[in-house]
Amino acid sequence: MTAFIGWRGRRHRRLSVLALGIAMGLLLGGSADRATAVTGELIRAGEATPGDSAPGYPWVWPTDGQRLVIAPFRAPAHDYGPGHRGMDVAAEPGSQVQSPADGVIAFRGTVVDRPLITIDHGRGYVTTLEPVASDLSPGDVVTAGDVLGVLADGGHAPRGTLHVGVRVDDVYVNPRGLFGTPPRAILLPCCAS
Incomplete structure (x- = not known):
């Protein structure tokens, strides 16, 4: 499949893979639910990104300032294998952490030695941010950009x-694609004539 669509570039390949997933799902199962399931499998396999199928896409970057990913997502070989099930982004200790998308607080508490907060965005999307000290409670409704707490x-x-982990239907996915693409660089002339 890569040889067939690889020449088109990354954006076209992603769209082609998603279209292929939907078509395969409709052919195999004959329903939109099956199409969504097949597309979800392609996302989990790393062949596609959630893109605009995510609620509120593109998502709000969870911290102010520079958008710098310190440690990227690394998918594990199997459910219990080693990997990095999220991305770590640069943030100043004590800085505000924002909700990346609309949702409902599903959990806030300390797990092992770190405070974390989990947001259910609906349609199978769940985000966990850590370490975040927060006063919110499960059931609180948040909108994209709302302050959740501070980096602890x-x-x-x-x-x-800040560690940002995202699950789609209980499977961790690469969250970077949910935040859109970085702004395109524009080259300017270096010297005035």
Whole structure:
């Protein structure tokens, strides 16, 4: 499949893979639910990204300032294998952490040695942010950009980073694609004539 669509470039390949997933789902199962399931399998396999199928896409970056990914998502070989089930983004300790999309707080508490907060966005999308000190409670409704709390200390992520983990139908996916693409660089002339 890569040889057939690889020449088109990344954006076209992603669209082609998603279209292929929907077509295969409709042919195999004959329903939109099956099409969504097949597309979800392609996303989990790394062949596609959630893109605009996500609620509220593109999502709001969870921290202010520079959009710098310190540690990217690394999919595990199997459910219990090693990997990095999220991305760690640069943030100043004590800085505000924002909700990336609309949702409902599903959990807020301390797990092992780190405070975390989990948001259910609906349609199978769940985000966990850590370490985040927050006063919110399960059941609280948040909208994209709402302040959830502040970056705290603890956990496996290095100090000064926020871990962003996203699950789609209980399977971790690469969250980077949900936040849109970085702005395109524009080259300007270097010298005035």
